[in-house]
Amino acid sequence: HDRHLDPCAAAPVVGPCKGTFPRWYYDQNVGECKHFLYGGCQGNHNNFLQELDCVSECIQKSESPPYIHFD
Incomplete structure (x- = not known):
């Protein structure tokens, strides 16, 4: 993972705007x-609309692929 491009490695950014968007x-x-609550502007990529989006991007991708055994 390149830490500069990996959204999962960044801290969440609320941003300067005054919105309260659940993310x-x-x-x-x-x-x-x-x-967390997102302000609506100038955030970063560690910002997902749904928990499932976050899980699929940051947790499932980081796990090693399942081992498939052929008899």
Whole structure:
């Protein structure tokens, strides 16, 4: 992972605007997606509309692919 391009590695950015948009971000310290309120502008890419979006981008991608055994 390139830390500069990986949205999951960035801290969530609320931004300077005054909106209160419920969003999800990945907290790499605990390895899970958490809820936060986004202001509506100048955020970053660690900002997901739904928890599932965050999980699929940041948790499922980081896990190794399943081992498939052929008999």
